[in-house]
Amino acid sequence: MENENSTLKRSVLLIGGPDAGKSNFLFRVWMAIDGEQGTLKKDGLPENLQYLREGAEQILQGSFAERTSTTKDVVEKVSINIQSQNGSGIAIRGCIVIPDVPGEHVVKICKSRKWSELWEHAITEDSACLMFIRADSDEIVAPLDWADCIELCGSELPAPPIEQSALNTEQELDATNEMELPTQVVLTEWIQFLRKAFTARVGGHFRPKFGVLIAAWDAVPLEQQSRGPMRYLKENFPMMHQFIESNAESFDFQVFGVSIVAGDLKNDEDFRKSFFESDPRAAGYVIHSLVGKKSPSTDITLPIAWALGIE
Numbered sequence: 001m002e003n004e005n006s007t008l009k010r011s012v013l014l015i016g017g018p019d020a021g022k023s024n025f026l027f028r029v030w031m032a033i034d035g036e037q038g039t040l041k042k043d044g045l046p047e048n049l050q051y052l053r054e055g056a057e058q059i060l061q062g063s064f065a066e067r068t069s070t071t072k073d074v075v076e077k078v079s080i081n082i083q084s085q086n087g088s089g090i091a092i093r094g095c096i097v098i099p100d101v102p103g104e105h106v107v108k109i110c111k112s113r114k115w116s117e118l119w120e121h122a123i124t125e126d127s128a129c130l131m132f133i134r135a136d137s138d139e140i141v142a143p144l145d146w147a148d149c150i151e152l153c154g155s156e157l158p159a160p161p162i163e164q165s166a167l168n169t170e171q172e173l174d175a176t177n178e179m180e181l182p183t184q185v186v187l188t189e190w191i192q193f194l195r196k197a198f199t200a201r202v203g204g205h206f207r208p209k210f211g212v213l214i215a216a217w218d219a220v221p222l223e224q225q226s227r228g229p230m231r232y233l234k235e236n237f238p239m240m241h242q243f244i245e246s247n248a249e250s251f252d253f254q255v256f257g258v259s260i261v262a263g264d265l266k267n268d269e270d271f272r273k274s275f276f277e278s279d280p281r282a283a284g285y286v287i288h289s290l291v292g293k294k295s296p297s298t299d300i301t302l303p304i305a306w307a308l309g310i311e
């Protein structure tokens with residue numbers, strides 16, 4: 001990656017429960033890569049062009065793309081060839097592989113506490129993780145208080161009892177019980193599953209990049225927006241926030257706020273009108289603290305570029 005024209009093959013794992021904003025982010029990122037508007041630019045056409053185009057088309061027509069589980073029952077493994085330059089101006093060409101997995105699958109793995117083949121093979125020294133939480137989603141199972149967490153997880157922060165030796169089949173995952181786990185418990189457990197898998201497959205010394213994306217940042221109440229995404233996490237998902245704060249040696253964490261079109265295409269008709277009046281391909285932003293202080297960026301590819309080590 002440090003040599004001129006160096007190539008990288010990297011995978012970025014999109015992780016999150018149902019309705020967390022993963023697919024819409026992916027489609028919006030493809031629009032930016034395709035239109036060469038951000039840090040990442042396309043280098044040829046991806047294999048899953050149809051899937052990406054259909055999703056992007058829906059957004060351009062003024063609706064959010066549909067939830068993955070309602071439209072398909074297979075995991076879309078998207079690979080996009082990209083070119084970019086790193087901070088020192090060195091040209092980078094590579095391929096990013098992004099599985100777009102229905103959120104139900106992520107929850108089932110947590111409940112069954114068994115890893116699946118898909119994730120096992122996705123963990124390499126070239127992978128980074130982006131975990132999604134969507135502000136204001138009806139699918140978020142409310143945060144618990146500490147006492148409930150301890151009762152559910154057996155300790156203040158849940159230990160990862162995942163069985164990597166016994167990989168789950170999709171049928172086994174389907175048979176998992178229907179108990180509803182709070183979203184922050186699912187996500188915190190997932191961070192630990194991933195750590196365990198990275199340690200087993202790459203080594204304990206490896207410190208993967210791990211971005212937490214608060215999707216639909218436009219739906220966050222204004223006074224919370226002004227305090228930034230890390231504070232949002234602390235106020236709304238305190239257990240997960242504490243886990244991140246106390247495990248900085250295990251992962252290179254960053255928290256982003258992301259709005260794919262800078263408003264709500266579903267519920268805000270005035271916004272929808274203004275979306276068509278301006279350039280729909282240029283809408284959207286990322287709130288980040290990569291330069292120390294909280295800043296906005298119109299480069300929607302930024303979290304992926306960061307995860308690839310390019311930003």
Ligand SMILES: Nc1nc2c(ncn2[C@@H]2O[C@H](COP(=O)(O)OP(=O)(O)OP(=O)(O)O)[C@@H](O)[C@H]2O)c(=O)[nH]1
Nearest residue numbers: 019020021022023024064067068102103216259260
């Ligand atoms: N206001 C607003 N809503 C968003 C944004 N991104 C996503 N949404 C909403 O979130 C819903 C779910 O987004 P998806 O991208 O389908 O979420 P997902 O994580 O892929 O969901 P599954 O496929 O069920 O795992 C969308 O239908 C939109 O209503 C955003 O930037 N702003």
Ligand SMILES: [Mg+2]
Nearest residue numbers: 022023067068
């Ligand atoms: Mg989806």
